[in-house]
Amino acid sequence: MRWHLCQCLPVDNLRIKFKILEETFNPYKEFELWEKVNKNSANSFFIGRVRPFDQFGNDLKKLEIIHYKGMTENYIKKYLMKISEKQDDLCIFLLHRIGFIYPNEPIILIAVSANHRGIANKYLQEILEFTKYKVPFWKKEWTFKGSSWVKKNTDLGFEL
Amino acid sequence: MRWHLCQCLPVDNLRIKFKILEETFNPYKEFELWEKVNKNSANSFFIGRVRPFDQFGNDLKKLEIIHYKGMTENYIKKYLMKISEKQDDLCIFLLHRIGFIYPNEPIILIAVSANHRGIANKYLQEILEFTKYKVPFWKKEWTFKGSSWVKKNTDLGFEL
Amino acid sequence: MESEKSNKIKVVLLSSIAEDLGWNEKFLTIEGTQMKVFSVWNLINSNLPQDNIIVSINQEITDMDAMINPDDEVAFMPMFTGG
């Protein structure tokens, strides 16, 4: 099956692209650029944006995300390499913001392509849960009154 | 929770937008336009593109998709309305091509937004399976030798 | 009271079924006030296998045992393969 050969932008010659960004980005432009070099038929995308409210329901001024430089990058890279080995057609693209992020700005972008929709959707969700629970990132919420660290991740929104 | 009010482009005043298209489209532009009026934090997207090969592995010249005018639109509309009633924050956007579609052109675009990533991903997948199995669309593959109707949908790519 | 005048139904074929039988739609005259979808299927065709055929009356999916009334639109279509 010739279309198993994916032409993703390579990181270390793999079908993986990821970056930790200190500035905001345009997710649609990123998707377009990424998919241009990626000829898979099933393409799943996710954009997570900053809610305009903090965990207590107050107006949010900005969100702050910090990471553990070096460790965070290595954890993501190792994980994405492991995932990409499971399916030889998988292409993965991950962007994650750090620094100050304002309401409605994107925090995370994930794109996964494969030859089957089920595969693309499955790994997109795995990568999303991974970045929420297994990668050294921490969120601090700034309101107009002060700031506080987020203690717990938001849930899926339904019972599994 | 104020951000439950979604500002999607309305169809009949609902949080639904869908269209059956006879011409190709730019999925990134469509996503951008759609998300601009939609303030949910979790945004899931899917693009399905035409494979460059037919079901037997031959080079594909073009794909043809036909629908049952009237019935197809009504089935989609009724289904999306039912889905949108399950969660008051859900916004749904569906584009589906008919006519001749060339290798690598998009056939289907789905976008679902919600306040929780799990909800957005879950309903995106439900809508995708629905359009594959429950909506009157049929595919015919044209190669350089002739044409044949597709008898069976592609699978998910893994065992559930 | 049975009407003596004949009544018309519209029959629509889709996808490979239209191609196999060589037409897309036809108006048929039915005897009496009602007939089963299955009888229409027999009327228009005696060769195609009936398995996996989806039928609709007035664009709502139903089955071969459903009854068709005058002025109804009945359609025969293969399994959907969209998305």
Place this chain on the structure above:
Amino acid sequence: MESEKSNKIKVVLLSSIAEDLGWNEKFLTIEGTQMKVFSVWNLINSNLPQDNIIVSINQEITDMDAMINPDDEVAFMPMFTGG
């Protein structure tokens, strides 16, 4: 043969732990060749609850019973909340 010279480790705190203790990183001198992560935790802090603390040595996640060697970097961090 035990060396008499003292040895240094780097201690890194992240997120709310850095804020609670008021510093981000520090070099500590350890006695002998090794010590437990848990001993470092006690050394730098006697108030914070130990529950849900993630620890790493040289940027690999480990646990409070792991041993730290001279020149290692040990980090204490709360649960991750990214994505």
